[in-house]
Amino acid sequence: MxxxxxxxxxxxxxxxxxxxxxxxxxxxxxxxxxxxxxxxxxxxxxxxxxxxxxxxxxxxxxxxxxxxxxxxxxxxxxxxxxxxxxxxxxxxxxxxxxxxxxxxxxxxxxxxxxxxxxxxxxxxxxxxxxxxxxxxxxxxxxxxxxxxxxxxxxxxxxxxxxxxxxxxxxxxxxxxxxxxxxxxxxxxxxxxxxxxxxxxxxxxxxxxxxxxxxxxxxxxxxxxxxxKHLDGICHVFIDAKADLDKAFNIALNAKTHRYGVCNAMETLLVDQTVAAEILPRLADAYAEKGVELRGCERTRALIEAQTATEEDWATEYLAPVLAIRVVDGLDEAMDHIAQYSSQHTEAIVTEDYTRARRFLHEVDSSSVMVNASTRFADGFEYGLGAEIGISTDKIHARGPxxxxxxxxxxxxxxxxxxxxx
Amino acid sequence: MxxxxxxxxxxxxxxxxxxxxxxxxxxxxxxxxxxxxxxxxxxxxxxxxxxxxxxxxxxxxxxxxxxxxxxxxxxxxxxxxxxxxxxxxxxxxxxxxxxxxxxxxxxxxxxxxxxxxxxxxxxxxxxxxxxxxxxxxxxxxxxxxxxxxxxxxxxxxxxxxxxxxxxxxxxxxxxxxxxxxxxxxxxxxxxxxxxxxxxxxxxxxxxxxxxxxxxxxxxxxxxxxxxKHLDGICHVFIDAKADLDKAFNIALNAKTHRYGVCNAMETLLVDQTVAAEILPRLADAYAEKGVELRGCERTRALIEAQTATEEDWATEYLAPVLAIRVVDGLDEAMDHIAQYSSQHTEAIVTEDYTRARRFLHEVDSSSVMVNASTRFADGFEYGLGAEIGISTDKIHARGPxxxxxxxxxxxxxxxxxxxxx
Incomplete structure (x- = not known):
């Protein structure tokens, strides 16, 4: 006492x-x-x-x-x-x-x-x-x-x-x-x-x-x-109109540049029209880096991956593990993000003006990106000079x-x- | 249950x-x-x-x-x-x-x-x-x-x-x-x-x-x-170099324009060098409006007023009551404000550039004014078009x-x- x-x-x-x-x-x-x-x-x-x-x-x-x-x-x-x-x-x-x-x-x-x-x-x-x-x-x-x-x-x-x-x-x-x-x-x-x-x-x-x-x-x-800065369950969405070379580089960088950081990608969303082309290429690259893949059924039809559970969509791995989901277009991707994202950072890869504009406007996260790796969500990269943290709240301070x-x-x-x- | x-x-x-x-x-x-x-x-x-x-x-x-x-x-x-x-x-x-x-x-x-x-x-x-x-x-x-x-x-x-x-x-x-x-x-x-x-x-x-x-x-x-918007314990400080006509108008308006509002003045601080000149003039005007005065000893030596207690300095009257204190200059005024203000709105009346600049910089309230009535602290007067309230916090939103x-x-x-x- x-x-x-x-x-x-x-x-x-x-x-x-x-x-x-x-x-x-x-x-x-x-x-x-x-x-x-x-x-x-x-x-x-x-x-x-x-x-x-x-x-x-x-x-x-x-x-x-x-x-x-x-x-x-x-x-x-x-x-x-x-x-x-x-x-x-x-x-x-x-x-x-x-x-x-x-x-x-x-x-x-x-x-x-x-x-x-x-x-x-x-x-x-x-x-x-x-x-x-x-x-x-x-x-x-x-x-x-x-x-x-x-x-x-x-x-x-x-x-x-x-x-x-x-x-x-x-x-x-x-x-x-x-x-x-x-x-x-x-x-x-x-x-x-x-x-x-x-x-x-x-x-x-x-x-x-x-x-x-x-x-x-x-x-x-x-x-x-x-x-405060809690989870970083960050998403990259590869749109039907993505430049697939950019998509490859961004999806690889966002996951493998560093694993234990809050702005690393944890879930990759891929439009079904390009999944068969991009996923096998990415799967090889992830395999080379030792990244374990967990996918939805449509993903597993294209590449080798564990079955992703409901829990996988809601997990920040902070590790060489990636959840992958094939979706039917932008709306399904944004619905997935709205449901599972921790509102930290999400990116779309697309050459389509209208979908890029909608993604920027409608996705409710502290950083929203077009054709850039989620790894850029950082006070130094944004030009703040220094960073006391990243806020995933909306009140007062948001993002870096x-x-x-x-x-x-x-x-x-x-x-x-x-x-x- | x-x-x-x-x-x-x-x-x-x-x-x-x-x-x-x-x-x-x-x-x-x-x-x-x-x-x-x-x-x-x-x-x-x-x-x-x-x-x-x-x-x-x-x-x-x-x-x-x-x-x-x-x-x-x-x-x-x-x-x-x-x-x-x-x-x-x-x-x-x-x-x-x-x-x-x-x-x-x-x-x-x-x-x-x-x-x-x-x-x-x-x-x-x-x-x-x-x-x-x-x-x-x-x-x-x-x-x-x-x-x-x-x-x-x-x-x-x-x-x-x-x-x-x-x-x-x-x-x-x-x-x-x-x-x-x-x-x-x-x-x-x-x-x-x-x-x-x-x-x-x-x-x-x-x-x-x-x-x-x-x-x-x-x-x-x-x-x-x-x-949130809590108390409005707003102060007006009449500086030694105040234009006393402006001071008279502002001190009267800040108290008597409306009584039940959060941006009304509750405490008047007056520099001792001008107190003998301005306070009797103000006391007459307040008497005419039926405002009850509560003052420090130096105030009471100049005009009729009840003795102000410690509690008076910390009270939002929302009524025709005013606390008055005679102070030895800007620093004592700002010390009083730092101790008792609810950080809503404070005003200085002065023609002195350096003291106006210090007051603006150093007073930690949601609105800080020079030569204007505290009654202006309002979303419409500030040009916001509409107001959901006044925040006396510093996080996220401050003031109107x-x-x-x-x-x-x-x-x-x-x-x-x-x-x-």
Missing amino acids: SDSSNVIEYMADLGRNARRAARVVAAASAGTKNRALLAMAEALEAARPTLAEENRKDLEAGEANGLDAAMLDRLALKPATIDGMIEGLRQVAALPDPCGAITDMNFRPSGIQVGKMRVPLGVVGIIYESRPNVTIDAASLCLKSGNAAILRGGSEAIHSNRAIAACLKKGLAEAGLPETAVQVVETTDRAAVGELIAMPEYVDVIVPRGGKGLIERISRDARVPVI VGLEGLTSQKWIVLGDGHIRN | SDSSNVIEYMADLGRNARRAARVVAAASAGTKNRALLAMAEALEAARPTLAEENRKDLEAGEANGLDAAMLDRLALKPATIDGMIEGLRQVAALPDPCGAITDMNFRPSGIQVGKMRVPLGVVGIIYESRPNVTIDAASLCLKSGNAAILRGGSEAIHSNRAIAACLKKGLAEAGLPETAVQVVETTDRAAVGELIAMPEYVDVIVPRGGKGLIERISRDARVPVI VGLEGLTSQKWIVLGDGHIRN
């Missing part, structure tokens, strides 16, 4: 600190924020020996606790990982400041001028798992967008995260910003997460990064808006979320003594 | 219907949606006798149940109220369609073109209290923005709302749209609200309209994002929410066989 009330008090303290710091960071100039980011990069550079030492403690504890090789790999702060963190800070410093941009400023019939100014959200809470480098990603994006941040990493990375936090504080102090503008939760008590997502008075939005289980739990329990997704717009009104009659 | 499971089943049915209809409405052309809106207006015109009759049932039941005069007034569908509903439908039909607008379309180094397309949210749930004319407001804005809607009005207006629902269905049918694109909840069981806000699979966003108690309850219990607030943006990508390397 005394323990949990300690966590409540500790988290409320972080919240109050963040709320106060948020006003300062929101008013800070782009120059000040950039100075802090570059000073953080220098502090990381100088702290390489400490970072290695603290990371070793986490790795040893992780081994003792039986973490698997993949987990330990994500936990490791190799020299190249630290290079990446430093480079990331410099890149975010080089991005334009989204804050303060005034748009749509117009005179109204009453004589007032009305427009919008882009502003920070306030305090952002980030909850993530083992990778300690996320601490830097998240901190830099929150700071650049004028927000205060509270970062809650995995308990298995606690020593690494504390060492990184010291570098963040150093950078903030050197730029004259409050050290509480970016706070790392320094307790491993799991109750801290429950508190962080239930303090609307101190936290304006939560961004969870990690496995689906973590994100579902947070979305369910949060008393604060959540910007960069600095702008961490901001809002307020209305500004300029008058000259105007009153309303 | 069987009753509540009936409500659950009934609401799930509405949800499924809405989800299906949403795809049709999202793909409908502006012309089709406008035809439906105009046909609804005609149906209302033709149904005047029925509307009067059904409304009478609600009014009689309301009287029998002891509703007060103000409630009965809001409930009444007078001929002028119906005129307003018809006119509202025609105005929304005349607004530009927000859906499908493509912006920021650019070539990326990879060769793909990336941009954004404005799209409906999907299914919008509206929960409101006694005014049956909200049924038309909400239905028209949801339809025009390409969303399906589920409308849950107060049980005291159930006969009126059913009669209005019949007109909505008629309009939808005449335009060839599914009648389930706008559904009115036809049960008065209170459990229906609980269901409506807890069906994320069928409902994408909830917009509650009504008293603060209703909105707080819904925000607390919703399992779906809520676009019009058609655009009921939409989102998806990313669209145009390629020519592009794959990622």
Whole structure:
């Protein structure tokens, strides 16, 4: 009991600190924020020996606790990982400041001028798992967008995260910003997460990064808006009028470029008029890459594949497995997508203008593509410069979320003594 | 038990219907949606006798149940109220369609073109209290923005709302749209609200309209994002460099133009250097209008006023009552606003460029004004054409929410066989 009330008090303290710091960071100039980011990069550079030492403690504890090789790999702060963190800070410093941009400023019939100014959200809470480098990603994006941040990493990375936090504080102090503008939760008590997502008075939005289980739990329990990225059940539809060479390349790239990513294709839909021509060609290429195929009956009549079950259509494999369905045209393809898609990314391959136009208009996903691989759904590819995640929700931010997704717009009104009659 | 499971089943049915209809409405052309809106207006015109009759049932039941005069007034569908509903439908039909607008379309180094397309949210749930004319407001804005809607009005207006629902269905049918694109909840069981806000699979966003108690309850219990407008504790700050004639007019207009509205001023902040000059003038004018004044000690040294308590600074009076505080300059004014404001609307009156610029930048409210009355914070005054409400949140929509607030943006990508390397 005394323990949990300690966590409540500790988290409320972080919240109050963040709320106060948020006003300062929101008013800070782009120059000040950039100075802090570059000073953080220098502090990381100088702290390489400490970072290695603290990371070793986490790795040893992780081994003792039986973490698997993949987990330990994500936990490791190799020299190249630290290079990446430093480079990331410099890149975010080089991005334009989204804050303060005034748009749509117009005179109204009453004589007032009305427009919008882009502003920070306030305090952002980030909850993530083992990778300690996320601490830097998240901190830099929150700071650049004028927000205060509270970062809650995995308990298995606690020593690494504390060492990184010291570098963040150093950078903030050197730029004259409050050290509480970016706070790392320094307790491993799991109750801290429950508190962080239930303090609307101190936290304006939560961004969870990690496995689906973590994100579902947070979305369910949060008393604060959540910007989240769940499943990526992405589809490619090869239309009757597809250029089959483009279709071949896109279907291959979307599945096999990387398997464990949310923008990889999980289901291939093929119009029945071209299935006999394209599927055997693709099946050979997938076989060469070791991709397991699961198909509908019409697919299985053309190529070797396991029988796809209802569950296959609704599964994000994140693995070299592909579900394939032969459909009777665009409407059946869009019906399938409407029923099974996670609204992440869908692509059509077609040379037909009208069907491309309908697909773009009618498919309700965060990214909709014509003649391009789903793998392009990514903040860097879209030109955001950096990405805090991908949102499959429609409220606030949709698709790749960069600095702008961490901001809002307020209305500004300029008058000259105007009153309303 | 069987009753509540009936409500659950009934609401799930509405949800499924809405989800299906949403795809049709999202793909409908502006012309089709406008035809439906105009046909609804005609149906209302033709149904005047029925509307009067059904409304009478609600009014009689309301009287029998002891509703007060103000409630009965809001409930009444007078001929002028119906005129307003018809006119509202025609105005929304005349607004530009927000859906499908493509912006920021650019070539990326990879060769793909990336941009954004404005799209409906999907299914919008509206929960409101006694005014049956909200049924038309909400239905028209949801339809025009390409969303399906589920409308849950107060049980005291159930006969009126059913009669209005019949007109909505008629309009939808005449335009060839599914009648389930706008559904009115036809049960008065209170459990229906609980269901409506807890069906994320069928409902994408909830917009509650009504008293603060209703909105707080819904925000607390919703399992779906809520676009809400809570308090309006709006401030006007009269700066040391204010033009005192402008200050007088704005402070008077912001308080006395209308009392029961969320954009009325509730607290007046006055720089100490001009307080002795402006406050007595204002006090006379407020006295003439019957406005009760509550002031800090420095205020009370200059004019007659009750002592303002801590609670006064945090109260939305919605009445002819005003709290007044004398402050030592801009920073103290902004500190007061940061502490007590509901982040709705704040205004500064000043001729000083630097202080105007700081106020605009640093005050964190949905509308921030220079030399204009807070009463301008309104969708019509801002040029939105119509307003579903005012959001004091920062996520998704902020300030007056019009058609655009009921939409989102998806990313669209145009390629020519592009794959990622």
